[in-house]
Amino acid sequence: MTRVLVVDDEPQIVRALVINLKARRYEVDAASDGAGALELAAARHPDVVVLDLGLPDMDGIEVIKGLRGWTRVPILVLSARHTSDEKVEALDAGADDYVTKPFGMDELLARLRAAVRRAEPAAGAGGDEVIVETEGFTVDLAAKKAVRAGHDVRLTPTEWHLLEVLVRNGGKLVSQKQLLQEVWGPSYGTETNYLRVYMAQLRRKLEADPSHPRHFITEPGMGYRFER
Numbered sequence: 075m076t077r078v079l080v081v082d083d084e085p086q087i088v089r090a091l092v093i094n095l096k097a098r099r100y101e102v103d104a105a106s107d108g109a110g111a112l113e114l115a116a117a118r119h120p121d122v123v124v125l126d127l128g129l130p131d132m133d134g135i136e137v138i139k140g141l142r143g144w145t146r147v148p149i150l151v152l153s154a155r156h157t158s159d160e161k162v163e164a165l166d167a168g169a170d171d172y173v174t175k176p177f178g179m180d181e182l183l184a185r186l187r188a189a190v191r192r193a194e195p196a197a198g199a200g201g202d203e204v205i206v207e208t209e210g211f212t213v214d215l216a217a218k219k220a221v222r223a224g225h226d227v228r229l230t231p232t233e234w235h236l237l238e239v240l241v242r243n244g245g246k247l248v249s250q251k252q253l254l255q256e257v258w259g260p261s262y263g264t265e266t267n268y269l270r271v272y273m274a275q276l277r278r279k280l281e282a283d284p285s286h287p288r289h290f291i292t293e294p295g296m297g298y299r300f301e302r
Contacts, residue, residue: 076190077101079120081111081137082152083130087175091124094179108132112140120147122190124182127153127164135167142168148189148231152177158267165271170232171258181261188259193231206241208289208302211280213241220280227279232257236272237280240290240300249297273298 080091083106095102103118105111108129115123123141127134138149149169153160156174164172170189173182204215211222218234220227229237235257240248250269254262262268273292277284291299 075099075101076122077103077118077120078186079111079114079118079123080104081106081108081123081129081134082126083107083128084126087126087152090179091182094183098183106130108134108137108140111137115141115145115147119145121193122148122150122186124150124152124186125169127151127155127160135163138164138167138169142228142230146193146228146230148193150182150186150189152182162267162271165268166275168230170230184261185259189231192235192257206244206302210282210289213237215241222280229279233272233275233279236269237276240298244300244302247293247297247299253297269298 078095078100080088080095080102081104082088082091088104088106092102092104103114103120105114108131111123111125125134125137129137134151134153141147141149151164151169151172152175153164153172154175155161161172170192171185173185206213206215211220211227213220215238220229220237236253239253239256250266251263253269254265258265258268273290274284277287277290281287281289289301291301293299
C-alpha cells in the first residue's frame with residue numbers, strides 16, 4: 075500500500091487530503107511544520123510527499139533540500155506561490171511536480187499517481203538489461219541507475235525518467251511536448267520551464283562541462299537529443 079506524507083499547516087487542507095487519500099486506500103501521515111515532516115519522513119519512509127512551501131518553522135524549499143540529502147522519494151509541492159520563478163526554485167531544489175492553490179482534488183490525485191509511477195521500477199526491467207556507456211558516465215536502464223567516475227549518481231525519480239526517455243531514444247530528437255507528456259503526464263505539453271530546470275540538473279550531474287554539453291543536446295524551440 076502506498077504511503078503518503080502530507081505536510082501543510084492548514085488543518086482544512088490536511089483533513090481534505092487525508093479523507094480523499096484514505097478513501098483511495100492510501101496510508102497517510104501528516105505534519106504541520108518542516109521539522110515534523112523531516113522526522114516523519116525518516117521514521118515512516120513515505121512513497122510520496124505532498125508538501126506546502128509556506129510552513130511556520132521553515133521554508134518548504136529547505137524541507138525539499140533536507141529530504142534530497144538522503145532520499146529520492148517523489149515530492150509534489152502544493153503551494154499558493156504561483157510565479158514561474160518560485161516554481162523553478164522548488165523544482166531546482168528537487169521537487170518533482172508543483173500544484174498551485176486553490177487546486178482540484180482530481181488533478182492533485184492524478185499528479186500524485188503519476189509521481190508514484192515514475193518512481194516505480196519498470197515492469198520486467200530486471201530481465202532485460204540495457205547498459206548505455208559514454209566516455210564520462212554509464213546508464214543502466216535495468217537497474218535504473220547512472221554511474222559517473224565509479225560512483226552512483228543521485229537522481230530524483232523525475233530526473234531518472236527524463237534521462238531514460240532520452241537514452242532510449244538515443245540520437246533522435248525528442249520534442250518538448252513528447253518529453254513533457256512522457257515524463258509528467260498527458261495533461262502537460264507547454265511547461266517548458268520544467269524541461270529547462272531538469273535538463274540543467276542532468277547536465278550538472280552527468281556532463282563533464284555542463285555549460286558546453288556534448289551528450290544532452292538542445293535543439294532550440296524543438297526539443298532535446300541524447301548523443302553518446
